[in-house]
Amino acid sequence: MKILAFNSSPRMEKGATDILLNRFLEGAKYAGAEAEKIFLKNKKINNCIGCFSCWLDTPGVCIFKDDMTEILEKMREAELWVFGTPIYHDTMTSYLKTAIERTLPFKHPLFKKYKDRTIHPWRYPEDKGKHKMVIISVCAFPEKSHFDALSYTFKKISINMEVPIVCEIFFPASMLLLSKKGARYTDKFLKAVYSAGEEIVKKGKISAKTKEILNKEIEIPKRHFLLMANRWWKKRIKLG
Numbered sequence: 001m002k003i004l005a006f007n008s009s010p011r012m013e014k015g016a017t018d019i020l021l022n023r024f025l026e027g028a029k030y031a032g033a034e035a036e037k038i039f040l041k042n043k044k045i046n047n048c049i050g051c052f053s054c055w056l057d058t059p060g061v062c063i064f065k066d067d068m069t070e071i072l073e074k075m076r077e078a079e080l081w082v083f084g085t086p087i088y089h090d091t092m093t094s095y096l097k098t099a100i101e102r103t104l105p106f107k108h109p110l111f112k113k114y115k116d117r118t119i120h121p122w123r124y125p126e127d128k129g130k131h132k133m134v135i136i137s138v139c140a141f142p143e144k145s146h147f148d149a150l151s152y153t154f155k156k157i158s159i160n161m162e163v164p165i166v167c168e169i170f171f172p173a174s175m176l177l178l179s180k181k182g183a184r185y186t187d188k189f190l191k192a193v194y195s196a197g198e199e200i201v202k203k204g205k206i207s208a209k210t211k212e213i214l215n216k217e218i219e220i221p222k223r224h225f226l227l228m229a230n231r232w233w234k235k236r237i238k239l240g
């Protein structure tokens with residue numbers, strides 16, 4: 001299986017998104033997958049300007065000759081897309097949104113009925129059923145509900161693209177992933193992230209046991225976490 005992973009955190013290797021992405025890819029590679037990770041911050045990707053040239057003038061080809069040209073080729077080759085993003089203002093970062101908007105050349109303009117919606121069909125019939133996606137995210141606040149808007153957005157993107165989501169991996173209270181003291185709250189989850197990578201490559205889906213661990217709320221008492229987080233911030237605020 002070929003995997004193309006995206007890290008859309010501007011903090012790249014220093015962030016918590018990368019911890020989850022790496023763990024997932026380690027499991028996937030152990031199961032025999034070939035994986036590449038792209039840091040979107042390092043890429044030159046123009047915003048889609050809605051000119052529809054990729055639909056009307058040069059079908060399937062965008063007017064911009066930037067790093068997205070190669071990324072689109074790699075996306076078509078890969079069977080699994082792993083979208084890694086921190087929560088920024090309740091959803092994905094602009095780096096990822098920009099890249100996703102630029103996948104418009106993958107679609108054909110004519111409307112079609114699909115499930116309970118109207119969508120644009122995938123341009124390449126030979127790719128039918130080839131791709132799947134995994135969504136990986138972290139956020140600062142401790143409740144899993146902070147991923148609701150992201151999850152909803154990707155569910156709709158999945159329908160629009162006719163690319164199923166095989167797994168969502170969301171870890172709140174990202175501070176716990178970034179500090180040594182957090183290990184007791186993150187160890188089990190990180191093992192499940194590794195298993196998810198391995199299971200998706202081997203079986204095309206994750207087991208009920210892995211899913212249960214991934215879906216659980218974090219175990220740290222909320223009050224304790226709040227005090228810890230505020231202590232961390234207070235130490236760093238420059239008063240002068």
Ligand SMILES: Cc1cc2nc3c(=O)[nH]c(=O)nc-3n(C[C@H](O)[C@H](O)[C@H](O)COP(=O)(O)O)c2cc1C
Binds near residue numbers: 010015086090138174
């Ligand atoms: C501009 C911005 C917006 C953010 N918005 C949210 C938010 O809506 N909810 C939340 O829980 N965390 C929010 N965060 C916190 C990040 O999700 C958190 O710091 C995360 O660890 C960043 O990912 P990274 O460590 O991979 O860079 C925001 C951070 C930034 C910089």
